[in-house]
Amino acid sequence: MEKTEKSDFKYIGNKLLTWYEKNARDLPFRQTKDPYKIWICEIVFQQTRINQGLNHYTNFIERFPDVKTLAEADENEVLLYWKGLGYYSRAINVHKAAQQIIKDYHGIFPREYEEILKLKGVGKYTAAAVSSICFNGRIPAVDGNFYRVLSRIFADGFDISNSKAFNYFSELAYLILPDNVGDFNQAMMDLGSEICKPKNPLCGECPLNQDCIAFLTHTISQFPVKTKKIKSEGLKLKYYFVHRNGEFLVQQRKDDFIWKKLFEFPPEISEALVPFIKSVKTVNHKLTHKNLSIEIYNVEVDSEEVWKHFIDENDYIITDYESSNQKSFPKPLENYIGNYQTAYRIL
Template sequence: MTSKKQNADFLHVGEKLLAWYGLHGRDLPFRQTRDPYKIWICEIIFQQTRIEQGLQHYRNFIARFPNVQTLAAAPTDEVLLYWKGLGYYSRALNLHKAAQQILEQHKGEFPQNYDEILALKGVGKYTAAAISSICFGAHIPAVDGNFYRVLSRVFADGFDISSSSAFGYFSSLALRMMPEGKGGTFNEAMMDLGSAICRPRNPLCIDCPLNKECLAFQTGKVQDYPVKTKKQKVQDFTLSYYFVTADEKFLIRQRGEDDIWKKLYEFPNTTPEELKKYITTENKSLHKLTHRNLTIHIYKVELPETTILTELAQKENFIVSTLAEAAMKSFPKPLENYLNDLGDYF
């Protein structure tokens, strides 16, 4: 820890942040509630979705599943359908399982203890800290990328955020700034400052309430922070699908629990050799996941008779679907795009 940081008044910085938040905090629908269920849903949605993109999805999801009981009782396909457009469908599956977990282990009452919240399926340290601090007053920082970025810059701290000890290090730093009894508000303020002002690129330092205290700003080194030395390698994969169709019907199946796109629907990824003579077109697209680059080939197999389609479905345990029926199911984005394009002339 640098001597300048040792001399910093941590609590003063935290109080300035709260004062700014009181005047400039975002007026968001989930900020008007302390219902842990709704805070949980919003935290999961907005982990990997921008606020402006996810707000209507949040409203729709809460309208259909207003509490733990309705979410736990819903069919998996319906939960996935209401998640459509948000991506990272494993989040929806984990929400569904965690709701059932709350029914079984907590009699339908959302747990109030940090450790019990952390034990829910799909809930990590950040989400557990956010819920327990915002809803139940826990004095725990909800450390995420915003915390890493803001604290690294304010204190010109070169601690490697890709280190396994980064979470604990920045948690202890944030605790020194967090005013007593203001854990939830402090976490919300840090979220807003990190997303609106202290952005990864093109930060609005002139508008920042902490620019007088920010050592990175004062020394002209804002873009040097945070420090991250380890980068996860991106892997390249190629996937092939066969859109097997006849009489405006086609074959689909539901994926299992393994690997990517759990429980989503897809086209067959193989087709009998004797049917390949009916391939009419090939569609190639690129799709990027967090640590994977996918090259996807979709071959359209136009069969001359519907009976061939139905026999193949029975033999290989596929579902025969129409576009209207497929619209009520969730597909990986590249396949959903393919179906949407088909809708114009299929």
């Protein structure tokens, strides 16, 4: 059996580039090769749809326009700009990486793939993306789009949930890799999100449909192959919204679990203080969006004396509706605060 030469399928990559010249999405980060901006963009859009993260990206770049500004910023302010995006370790890591660039690279963004890879929160995908887009690195930025597009083009049944999928589909990507790898990587993103979609792909409009084995054999629905993952058990959380005269108590989470370093309401209150609270209302916030249910006890404290007890005997932080905007809360709690603020102002 003759070994397949890499150049045999390179025309596919070139055909994709031709399509990309006419059909590239007009996105803010497409007009720059500043490695800082491309890096931030890649981090923001990890596991995140473009429409969902665009405002965050724009605001983040506006507030932290370069490595130095980001490195010198306070971590909580970085988290504030990440509010609502999810995967908050990305914000923590991106902040650390900026300091890493100042310390280890004299503030100059590293050009080599291996060096970029050393940055906190930067994995093989992101390193490849920055390297190819900003420094002409010849490395495919293999992500979920690559898995899907390549498995269809080659009608390849390799399980994309397999840990080895990254290496496997990297090999396939090299088969079709054209000269302009930076544009190629972005073209694969656009093709994957606009044409070669997970469900109901628009094969009729696909520039590669005559090169796609799955399309030609009418087996598109069979690719990619992905084994199902067992979903974890639902998470139940309980909070006390302890408030008085428009002020309420919060504390900051650790970084070892969900919602890293975000602010939350007290998850418990001391038994001794229970008799002194004015009223307790249970509000069932059915934030079951995933498998998450949150129970919030609305605790209004009547006397100044008891209120001070709460503060003195715990490490809670007093905040109010106005200044809570300067802290990053999990989305469900942010919604709760917003709703309660409305009610408070009306009453």
